Amino acid sequence: xxxxxxxxxxxxxxxxxxxxxxxxxxxxxxxxxxxxxxxxxxxxxxxxxxxxxxxxxxxxxxxxxxxxxxxxxxxxxxxxxxxxxxxxxxxxxxxxxxxxxxxxxxxxxx
Amino acid sequence: xxxxxxxxxxxxxxxxxxxxxxxxxxxxxxxxxxxxxxxxxxxxxxxxxxxxxxxxxxxxxxxxxxxxxxxxxxxxxxxxxxxxxxxxxxxxxxxxxxxxxxxxxxxxxxxxxxxxxxxxxxx
Numbered sequence: 702x703x704x705x706x707x708x709x710x711x712x713x714x715x716x717x718x719x720x721x722x723x724x725x726x727x728x729x730x731x732x733x734x735x736x737x738x739x740x741x742x743x744x745x746x747x748x749x750x751x752x753x754x755x756x757x758x759x760x761x762x763x764x765x766x767x768x769x770x771x772x773x774x775x776x777x778x779x780x781x782x783x784x785x786x787x788x789x790x791x792x793x794x795x796x797x798x799x800x801x802x803x804x805x806x807x808x809x810x811x
Numbered sequence: 812x813x814x815x816x817x818x819x820x821x822x823x824x825x826x827x828x829x830x831x832x833x834x835x836x837x838x839x840x841x842x843x844x845x846x847x848x849x850x851x852x853x854x855x856x857x858x859x860x861x862x863x864x865x866x867x868x869x870x871x872x873x874x875x876x877x878x879x880x881x882x883x884x885x886x887x888x889x890x891x892x893x894x895x896x897x898x899x900x901x902x903x904x905x906x907x908x909x910x911x912x913x914x915x916x917x918x919x920x921x922x923x924x925x926x927x928x929x930x931x932x933x934x
């Protein structure tokens with residue numbers, strides 16, 4: 702059985718489009734407690750739409766964490782039980798002057 | 812005229828008994844987080860290994876339930892509590908009938924930890 706690399710998850714193109722989305726939503730914004738809800742929702746919504754537009758046979762999970770920069774530390778980790786030849790993930794980290802944004806995309810093949 | 816022939820069918824949805832049970836998973840996650848983090852203080856050296864350990868422990872616990880044909884993704888975020896604002900959001904493009912997610916947040920006076928598990932049915 703040949704391994705079909707076309708069906709595999711390609712992280713690089715997804716990273717660039719996720720980074721563009723996060724940059725366009727946050728650009729030079731300052732952390733604002735009232736708006737952060739709207740930003741996270743907009744980022745995940747726009748990323749999901751772009752991913753669906755790629756028309757690949759994948760199910761997607763997009764998460765986004767936005768944290769205010771106060772000197773506190775944050776760590777994320779993920780553990781996955783899947784088929785590593787077809788499924789994959791991409792993580793994008795964007796830092797602005799007032800906040801950290803970490804966006805993760807998991808792609809699971811159909 | 813009725814035919815009593817059983818045509819072989821490929822299952823594309825889990826039966827009711829085979830479906831991922833979010834509440835059961837939530838209890839398992841709660842147990843893991845409390846066991847690992849009860850009484851702990853945020854420490855820069857240890858937290859990276861805690862996040863990895865917790866993610867693996869939750870995933871292994873969910874594997875023990877032996878959900879048939881489900882792929883499991885666990886994401887863990889640990890942050891220090893310093894009065895900062897944090898927001899986390901997620902969107903999924905999947906099959907609402909078979910795929911589920913569940914999340915649990917644990918916090919004490921120095922740190923917070925959010926664990927989210929996604930279960931995706933494989934066709």
